[in-house]
Amino acid sequence: MSTVVLPDGEFRFSGAGAAYASPGKPFTSRIAYAAAHVVADPRADNTPGAPAALDWEATLAFRHHLWAHGFGVAEAMDTAQRGMGLDYPATRELVRRSAREATGPIVAGVATDQLPPGPATLDEVRKAYAEQLADVQATGATPVLMCSRHLAATARHADDYLDVYASLLREVDGRVVLHWLGEMFDPALAGYWGADPVSTVLRLIEGHQGKIDGIKVSLLDEAFEVDLRNRLPAPVRLYTGDDFHYPQLIKGDSAGYSDALLGIFAAIAAPAAAALRALDAGDEREYDRIFAPTVPLARHVFGPPTFYYKTGIVFLAWLAGHQSHFTMVGGLQSGRSPQHLATLIRLADAAGVLPDADLAAFRARAWLTTVGVTQ
Template identity: 75%
Template sequence: MITFSGRGSEFVTEAGFSSRIAYAAAPVTADQHAENIPGAPAALDWDATLRFRHHLWSYGFGVAEAMDTAQRGAGLDYAATRELIRRSAAEATGPIVAGVATDQLPPGPATIDDIRKAYAEQLADVQEAGAQPVLMCSRHLAAAARDADDYRQVYGELLTQADGPVLLHWLGEAFDPLLAGYWGGDDVVLDIIRSHPDKVDGIKMSLLDASREISMRQSLPPGVRMYTGDDFNYPTLIKGDASGYSDALLGVFAVIAPPAGAALRALDAGDISTYDRIMDATVPLARHLFAAPTYHYKTGIVFLNWLAGHQDHLTMVAGAQAGRSPSHLLTLMRLADEAGILPDADLAAARARAWLTTVGLDK
């Protein structure tokens, strides 16, 4: 018989925090009545999608909209992306940033000029919507760039065109193998930042390499923030050390917002032991959620949000609910309970029993 502890009820207080900036990269909720199959245009349940963003704002998190957690490049087409950014920014009750990429271009080769124009179009869309832009990595640029000067040219033009400071975004190949070798090295992105310090609010690093993030953080110009995207090592990177700390833009915050918010409030108060206790309990969940192949972590996020009651079904755009095995998700259920992210134990148990029956694990 499936039962849950109900520990998640410990973290129901909705309140903010101040000592760190923390964005949660939010998933989307598919319309379960639409043809959300591989290759089909994405059809979203707008009410559920936006309701979840209000959940994140209520716990003090900013929303990182239309990032890879929202299935950018993995089922969320640009028409749906643009509408998502517009609707979320219009309803925002807290900070919101939104992804700028080149995914309106068809897959395959593109010229540097095509890439520059695609980036510029999306930058204008995000700024018009009223969100702060996040310049995401581009698969097209990764394939087309001949050398570091191509990155300098494209990003230099974008930063010049930006109305205000933007976030840069470095997504490692664990999240997207097509981005291997992006920038061409740490020195290139640092050179771009140093050449435009007034136009860069910070950089999000999702390389799952804590020592490399700390080294980059120490090399940033004054006033430029490091936003950790390391879903394995975030507690220590956010807590920081004598050399400084990282702010955060994390996919894992989409499922651990209530306990993570409580931990960050403890950090505000200087209560490091409570911060460590709460955050450390979420790490086994995060490491399993983002286990290889890491790019399928979105399936686990939607599964956990269904168990927690944030949506009524498991359908995902592009049929991505098939991205993780039943055994992977079964372990995820146990770790979610231990991390304290299931506030309604009875609802979670009822849904878990139904799911176990459908996948043949109810014996």
Template identity: 60%
Template sequence: MSGRASIELPDATGELRSYVPRTEPVVHVLGGELRSRVVYSAAHVVADPWRSSAGEPAAIDWDATLAFRRHLWSQGLGVAEAMDTAQRGMGLDWAAAAELIRRSSAEARATGGRIACGVGTDQLVAPARTLIEVTAAYEEQLAVVEESGSQAVLMASRALAALARSPDDYVEVYGHLLRQSAEPVVLHWLGPMFDPALAGYWGSEDLDAATETFLDVIAAHPDKVDGIKVSLLDARREVELRRRLPKGVRCYTGDDFNYPELIEGDEQGFSHALLGIFDPLAPLAAAAVRTLDTGDAAGFRALLDPTVALSRHLFGAPTRYYKTGVVFLAWLAGHQSHFTMVGGLQSARSLPHLARAYELADGLGLFPDPALAEARMRQLLVVHGVTA
């Protein structure tokens, strides 16, 4: 990188530091389906920058959004659609989410890509008064996903968390949904660091007690649970939980802090993956898993371990705003023409945070065109008044 002009990046103290961008990307060879692990990337949506970002239904650039999903499938990854990475509950309303599910599912069928779609209760505008209302909202969304031909991911519900008075309420609602689901689903346990409204999910603030209720639901319907997605950012707890799953029920890690060790696993098992960080990491993540497919665990870790610093940065507190960094990197990488998000969420992270994300991603070689990424980073700096 010698001889290349540096770029002045702001840090958290307000000072500027010089960084010399790389000149060449790191190119990973495309391959077929991943064999040793089932890997989903939770995908972001691309907003339509010519329309209001705060209206309903959310303004989506459908061409760019679907093109990004084709990018993920081309790497061999599955797409986890209409999940929290797509801003469910943070700008993406149910009307737009339903359209996203239909369009992405059709695209998956056309390209042969793996897809799973989020099922929630976010169409409830007013607070639910009964468990019957919550269940009916889940049923409406489950029907949309099943009619689209995709696998369902039963996401945690803010409405259920607000209404439930005991673990039995969760057992009742989830039991009803699992009994009627046409195919096995993925159960998603999203921790309060991702969404504060989900504190006390499964009926208790005590995670040990909540785990027992979660396992009770699975044990009662093991034939209807393909797997669980755990997003608690606690590697030890995830390992203990996956060791207690019924045979045939997968654990999909949603731990964006500790994913390399959890995917690699140990002598008693491993986690598959359903991760928001695999949105910006797609080519590198796929290359790492293909290395693991050959039995080369050390090579897998050599590729994936260096990405953890970027992931921990993007998912730093308040964790729920990680989507801003994900979309920012997609813009820098050339997957979209702008840095605008539904709900105006592009303003949720500071300029120093975004500058550090650029530096870390560039260091990993994530940008197909480093010069484009640098030019766009410079544009953002100017917009924010950085002229050095």
């Protein structure tokens, strides 16, 4: 039975997700990475402040799901709860295991989160970044130089950012992806890159083009991203991290397009893959049709406070059958209200991200009962 009682009334699942359940070939016209979440071990003490304990089998199975649909995996990014429950020992092991099992492209986050909270010197920030960079390079994954809370708190002007990043780029074998995460995703990153951030970013890229594959931009500002994209020197790519405007940014315009490194792709992998293959075939109408119902879902998942979007990603993974439970490291399953998640059920069904309507309904009924909605 695929009917549930939501807080605002009865709802029947459509079964639309069955149309997109099959994996497919890799994409040819765009590079697309999905930032993957982690699956907590439900038997472990994953309470706030406890060391993260993962269900490795389920965590890695989800990555194989993404590779099978044609995506690259963006490992150990903020979607994996970096700075919100996933400690660095677990992060390092996550990157190692994912890289070892990779059947498609993989990039992995490099940050400074092994440092204790609080003040750090620029030298301590450099050393922390360098340690993680060496760990990622040892796995063969492409490093993503993530924004650092410690650097944001310590840097006093643009040259501090440039000096730290330049020291890292001198140590890189191959290329890296830069990372620009807005404060809506992490308030501790306010003011990142200094007083004139665009100038700082362009100076960094222009001075190290041979070491930079691209930059991931997560600012939820379409016009800003297009302007920055048009100012990047070739062949540096812009990887959109805009979970609000991704269809038009990926499709692009006469001046160019964005590739993608997106958290929402973890939740909408099957329809997103179908849309990207339609774009490969030159069928923009089908591309638009498939992506259209995913946008209201994405805007809800990433609604304010945006940094709790991970809760919605994991809830959807559970409803879709990618894991057996709805618990998270750091107890983050409490990060969204029952009302928010109930709305997510309707939007996920409309977007075609739930391949088994009966399973989704069974799990939704069980969860709704626990939050006081009688079934």
